Amino acid sequence: MNDLLNLLIGLAMGLNLVALGTSRLPSLIRIAALQGMVLGIMPLVMEHELRVMLLAVAVATVSMKGLVIPALLRRAMRTANIDRDLDPLIGFLPSLLLGAAGMIGAVVLARRLPLRPEHHESLLVAGALASVLAGLLLLIGRSKAISQVCGYLILENGIYLFGLLLIHSTPLLVEGGILLDLTVAVFVIGIIVDRIQRAFDSLDTRKLTVLRE
Amino acid sequence: MITGALLAAAAGAIALSLMASLRAPRCWLATVLASTLPSLAAAAWVLVSGGTWEWRSALLVGGESMHLRLDGVSALFLALLAVVGVAGAAYSREYWEERAHPVSAAAGRCWWSALLLCMGLVLLCANGLHFLIAWELFALCGYFLITLDGQRREVRAAGWLYLVASHTGTLALFAFFSLLTARTGSWDLGPMRERAELAPLFWLALFGFGVKAGLFPLHIWLPSAHANAPSHVSAILSGVAIKMGIYGIVRFSGWLPAPPAAGWVVATVGVGSAVLGVAFALGQHDLKRLLAYHSVENIGIILIGVGFAMVAAAHGQAVWGALALAGGLLHVWNHGLFKSLLFLGAGSVLHATGTREMSRLGGLWRAMPWTASLFALGAVAISGLPPLNGFVSEWLVYLGMFDAVNQPGATVVAAIPAIMLLAVTGALALACFVKVCGVVFLGAPRSPAAEHAHDCGPWMRGSMLVLAAGCVAIGFAPIIFWTALHHAVVAWQGTWTDVPAPESLMTLSLLQMALAAAALAGAAWLWRRAHRGGWARAGTWDCGYAAPTARMQYTAGSFAGIITEWFAWILRPERHEHRPEETLPQRAAWQEHTPETVLERIIQPCARVVIWVSAGARRLQHGRTHAYILYLIVGLAALAILTLVWGR
Numbered sequence: 001m002n003d004l005l006n007l008l009i010g011l012a013m014g015l016n017l018v019a020l021g022t023s024r025l026p027s028l029i030r031i032a033a034l035q036g037m038v039l040g041i042m043p044l045v046m047e048h049e050l051r052v053m054l055l056a057v058a059v060a061t062v063s064m065k066g067l068v069i070p071a072l073l074r075r076a077m078r079t080a081n082i083d084r085d086l087d088p089l090i091g092f093l094p095s096l097l098l099g100a101a102g103m104i105g106a107v108v109l110a111r112r113l114p115l116r117p118e119h120h121e122s123l124l125v126a127g128a129l130a131s132v133l134a135g136l137l138l139l140i141g142r143s144k145a146i147s148q149v150c151g152y153l154i155l156e157n158g159i160y161l162f163g164l165l166l167i168h169s170t171p172l173l174v175e176g177g178i179l180l181d182l183t184v185a186v187f188v189i190g191i192i193v194d195r196i197q198r199a200f201d202s203l204d205t206r207k208l209t210v211l212r213e
Numbered sequence: 214m215i216t217g218a219l220l221a222a223a224a225g226a227i228a229l230s231l232m233a234s235l236r237a238p239r240c241w242l243a244t245v246l247a248s249t250l251p252s253l254a255a256a257a258w259v260l261v262s263g264g265t266w267e268w269r270s271a272l273l274v275g276g277e278s279m280h281l282r283l284d285g286v287s288a289l290f291l292a293l294l295a296v297v298g299v300a301g302a303a304y305s306r307e308y309w310e311e312r313a314h315p316v317s318a319a320a321g322r323c324w325w326s327a328l329l330l331c332m333g334l335v336l337l338c339a340n341g342l343h344f345l346i347a348w349e350l351f352a353l354c355g356y357f358l359i360t361l362d363g364q365r366r367e368v369r370a371a372g373w374l375y376l377v378a379s380h381t382g383t384l385a386l387f388a389f390f391s392l393l394t395a396r397t398g399s400w401d402l403g404p405m406r407e408r409a410e411l412a413p414l415f416w417l418a419l420f421g422f423g424v425k426a427g428l429f430p431l432h433i434w435l436p437s438a439h440a441n442a443p444s445h446v447s448a449i450l451s452g453v454a455i456k457m458g459i460y461g462i463v464r465f466s467g468w469l470p471a472p473p474a475a476g477w478v479v480a481t482v483g484v485g486s487a488v489l490g491v492a493f494a495l496g497q498h499d500l501k502r503l504l505a506y507h508s509v510e511n512i513g514i515i516l517i518g519v520g521f522a523m524v525a526a527a528h529g530q531a532v533w534g535a536l537a538l539a540g541g542l543l544h545v546w547n548h549g550l551f552k553s554l555l556f557l558g559a560g561s562v563l564h565a566t567g568t569r570e571m572s573r574l575g576g577l578w579r580a581m582p583w584t585a586s587l588f589a590l591g592a593v594a595i596s597g598l599p600p601l602n603g604f605v606s607e608w609l610v611y612l613g614m615f616d617a618v619n620q621p622g623a624t625v626v627a628a629i630p631a632i633m634l635l636a637v638t639g640a641l642a643l644a645c646f647v648k649v650c651g652v653v654f655l656g657a658p659r660s661p662a663a664e665h666a667h668d669c670g671p672w673m674r675g676s677m678l679v680l681a682a683g684c685v686a687i688g689f690a691p692i693i694f695w696t697a698l699h700h701a702v703v704a705w706q707g708t709w710t711d712v713p714a715p716e717s718l719m720t721l722s723l724l725q726m727a728l729a730a731a732a733l734a735g736a737a738w739l740w741r742r743a744h745r746g747g748w749a750r751a752g753t754w755d756c757g758y759a760a761p762t763a764r765m766q767y768t769a770g771s772f773a774g775i776i777t778e779w780f781a782w783i784l785r786p787e788r789h790e791h792r793p794e795e796t797l798p799q800r801a802a803w804q805e806h807t808p809e810t811v812l813e814r815i816i817q818p819c820a821r822v823v824i825w826v827s828a829g830a831r832r833l834q835h836g837r838t839h840a841y842i843l844y845l846i847v848g849l850a851a852l853a854i855l856t857l858v859w860g861r
């Protein structure tokens with residue numbers, strides 16, 4: 001059981017690196033979606049007996065993170081009609097190296113943290129930290145608004161992984177609420193992206209510095 | 214009971230004057246008069262009877278119940294406030310009139326009433342919280358009065374500097390009152406000398422009140438504010454507002470225990486302010502700026518008296534301590550009267566000629582006889598010459614220090630140099646006012662403006678006459694005022710009750726009157742002799758110059774040149790020189806300017822460093838969200854490392 005979970009987490013961590021290394025916007029969206037789906041099935045793996053509620057949440061997560069949100073992002077990308085290249089502030093190789101270093105650091109840190117005995121074996125904390133770091137790296141290192149949304153999604157996936165630590169004490173309804181928030185946020189950002197594109201003829205967030213005062 | 218009723222009447226009248234100030238100038242003047250007369254009466258009653266008026270009310274302001282208190286010390290300052298307040302109000306009726314200043318005249322009246330009210334509250338409040346509120350409001354009223362003529366850049370700069378300095382002082386007072394409350398458990402103020410653990414708080418009070426009083430290194434705001442404010446405002450600022458700082462120092466050195474060194478420090482600061490204040494005054498060419506530096510000097514003289522009184526209180530020496538304190542407190546009155554008189558006189562000159570620059574004035578005696586003679590009277594008083602009031606208060610301080618010399622111990626070593634330096638101050642002040650009177654009122658006019666000057670009208674003249682009368686009264690009959698001073702001294706230090714009036718005070722009274730009578734008789738005799746022989750006008754001997762011009766006179770700078778040279782180490786005068794070089798030189802020039810050394814050489818360089826550092830820090834904020842997220846990560850990582858490494 002734990003092995004399967006660790007395998008899935010390892011998959012998510014690998015997807016982090018792929019996200020950092022990719023140079024095309026559609027593939028970044030696809031990777032974020034895939035990671036969301038991997039995360040969505042994790043509760044099913046962790047629990048021993050299958051409950052209806054659990055199943056419903058897993059289905060909702062997978063469909064939201066894997067289908068609805070990517071569809072929204074693709075639509076925003078199409079309506080804004082932007083260049084599919086990613087225009088990095090931090091180059092792809094340096095981001096990959098930083099992501100890998102962050103992953104190793106996350107694993108080392110997770111071993112040093114005072115965790116409960118049942119979490120010692122799992123990669124949950126390490127995966128969560130690595131995803132948060134990768135998301136932040138994407139936020140810092142990519143300049144297009146939509147790629148920043150993807151960074152935000154990956155960061156949120158990391159937080160979701162942390163949340164899985166508490167799966168026995170957090171009602172799944174809370175997870176569902178967070179998921180809904182996330183969807184709405186991406187929906188709103190999709191609209192804003194369109195507006196930014198129309199107003200400024202660019203989605204480069206480096207140009208949005210006038211409001212600093 | 215009477216005091217309470219009188220103060221209530223005064224408060225009512227001042228509230229009415231606040232309402233009347235915007236629309237009805239005459240009504241405003243009447244209500245200001247109606248508020249100052251009862252408060253003067255209340256103060257006089259407390260000073261004569263020696264009682265203490267206290268009023269506690271259940272009325273809550275800011276969560277604290279009102280507690281007002283008028284004793285000898287506060288009554289002394291309240292009397293001064295009333296006199297100068299009404300004199301300045303009457304003066305402003307002509308000086309800052311509606312026609313010349315259509316907008317700021319009404320604002321000036323309003324803030325004037327507010328200033329009087331707030332200063333009165335500062336004097337009456339016996340609750341730390343209310344004291345702070347009144348103090349802050351009073352400082353703000355001062356700011357709005359200074360910047361009445363806000364069109365001019367230097368006025369705004371002066372107001373800004375005043376505000377900053379004032380708030381620095383208030384910050385120290387916030388700390389002072391908060392710590393006091395934390396240690397005593399209540400905001401209520403009153404005598405608590407027996408609690409020795411409160412002694413270190415005195416330093417905070419000395420700094421906070423010292424900024425307002427303008428003692429030497431803390432006086433940076435004073436010259437520019439006094440010089441650029443309208444003259445009636447300069448008069449009340451210099452005459453009363455800076456005395457609020459003195460009030461604070463006297464009040465809290467009387468109520469709270471003082472550290473052993475406090476008396477010495479206050480006296481030393483006083484001596485320093487006195488000597489350096491007059492030295493800076495000598496270097497000035499701006500009439501009102503010069504007077505402002507004399508405020509620093511006189512604050513120094515007051516603090517010498519207060520400082521020696523604190524030393525005496527620490528050593529249990531009633532007799533000379535009471536003399537020194539009485540001298541200092543009487544000098545509060547005297548300086549309030551003659552400095553207001555001088556500022557109002559300077560205001561008349563400014564009103565008539567449009568300039569404060571002494572090198573553009575000259576020969577005003579003929580055009581403005583009233584202003585010139587009243588200014589000269591004030592100059593005699595401030596120089597500490599008999600037969601006027603400045604001499605009396607300095608005499609009392611001297612007497613106290615002479616007695617201190619007779620005591621065994623360390624006081625001798627301190628008192629003798631203090632006496633000498635006080636004498637030096639007096640001499641320098643005399644030199645400075647000879648310079649002012651000579652350059653401004655004597656000689657020939659140096660500019661067309663000075664040539665076409667006119668004397669001031671009845672309102673301005675009347676208010677100056679009131680202040681001059683005060684100077685003469687204290688000068689001629691100081692013995693009358695001894696009771697008041699004695700009660701103030703007892704209010705400061707309760708055990709000093711059996712101090713008799715110094716015998717020399719009576720002699721001094723007679724001497725001053727005899728001197729005045731002799732001077733009057735001599736003048737009358739000369740006048741009669743001159744008239745009997747008839748006038749014969751002839752040219753002055755002109756040293757062989759066929760056509761002397763007004764430029765061939767001593768300027769303000771050249772007159773004081775020798776003395777300012779002695780103090781060049783601290784005055785740091787800036788000179789621009791263009792010497793005549795060829796055989797027939799086309800032009801030559803010589804310029805000298807005395808900067809505000811403490812402000813320009815110490816405070817401003819420090820401020821520049823602060824601004825440079827903060828401008829560097831501001832570069833971190835550039836609007837690029839990516840970098841902001843990076844800041845977040847760096848901050849989080851630093852926190853994580855901190856907890857992981859040191860948290861264990």
